[in-house]
Amino acid sequence: MDEDEFILRPIEDGDSFTSFRTGDADFAPLKMFAKTKAKPYEKANLARTYVVCDQTNNRVAAYITLVCSEVRSAETLADIDGHLFPYEQYPAVKIARLMVDERYRGNGLAVSKKLGSVLIDFALGIAKNEIAEWVGCRFIIVDAKAKSVAFYEKVGFTLLDTPDNKARAEKVMFVDLSKL
Ligand SMILES: CC(C)(COP(=O)(O)OP(=O)(O)OC[C@H]1O[C@@H](n2cnc3c(N)ncnc32)[C@H](O)[C@@H]1OP(=O)(O)O)[C@@H](O)C(=O)NCCC(=O)NCCS
Structure with a gap:
């Protein structure tokens, strides 16, 4: 990510997601969340959303939302x-x-801006160096849509290997913060 071109920061009231391109109807709920829920959830302390902003046109190019959670394992x-x-x-x-x-995704482009990877690294950094330093926290997890499992594997996540999880539409994937 070119730091003159992009800035990673907490969501702000002025951020607009109206022209955000999902590229696939399956991802429409992700745009809907950003448009209608991200800011109220921020104010209610239900979630924290961070955006990558393209400073050349002031457009939100990517976002990530983080919450507290738990992972269940019979093991x-x-x-x-x-x-x-x-x-x-x-x-x-x-x-x-x-x-x-969609206009900023790396998949298939010769020169990737790697915004997805940048946001994952940012989340891992917060979880490992900020949260887990002060509050017990062992994992970072995601319920991965089928179309994004390969991306999460590429950036270091592992599929939770239980029969329940394998049967789920959105499968739990995790990184063990103790191993970073
Ligand atoms: C998945 C997503 C966040 C990836 O963002 P991105 O900025 O395009 O990803 P990056 O450029 O950082 O990619 C990192 C690596 O993963 C690979 N990758 C990206 N998307 C991939 C995909 N869908 N399948 C397989 N590999 C993928 C890239 O080729 C790159 O590999 P490399 O390091 O060998 O070059 C983005 O495609 C997206 O927003 N998809 C729609 C919404 C979505 O699926 N969100 C996740 C919901 S659980």
């Missing part, structure tokens, strides 16, 4: 020292929404 976790944690739920940060405007 015992072993931490880096070999301690066992036989809990069914583990604290997590969830990527509740992520979308890059």
Whole structure:
């Protein structure tokens, strides 16, 4: 991402998503959330949304929304020292929404702006260095749409390997913050 061209910052009242291009009708709910829910959720402390703004035209090129969550696993976790944690739920940060405007996506372009990867790295940084420093938090998770599973694998996420999860339309994928 060219830092003269783009700025990553919290959502502001003046940000508009009206001309945001989803590229696929399946992603229309992501645009609807950005247009109608992101700002009220921000004010109600239900979610935090960050945007990448194209400074050449003041357009929102991408956004990510983060919330507190948990990951459920029937499996015992072993931490880096070999301690066992036989809990069914583990604290997590969830990527509740992520979308890059179709005109800014890297897939297939010779020169990618990598805005999706930039937002994932930003979320991992917050989860690992800010949240997990102060509050117990082991994972960052996402309910991945079928069309975005390959993207999340590319940026380091793992599919939760349980029969329930494999049967879900939107599959839980995770990064273990202890391993970053
Ligand atoms: C998925 C999405 C966020 C990716 O954003 P992006 O800016 O195009 O991604 P990047 O350019 O950072 O891509 C990073 C890598 O993933 C790859 N990638 C991107 N989208 C991919 C896809 N759909 N399938 C497979 N690989 C993909 C890129 O080729 C790149 O690989 P490289 O590092 O080998 O060059 C974007 O395509 C999007 O907004 N899609 C629609 C909404 C969506 O699916 N959101 C997620 C909901 S769970």
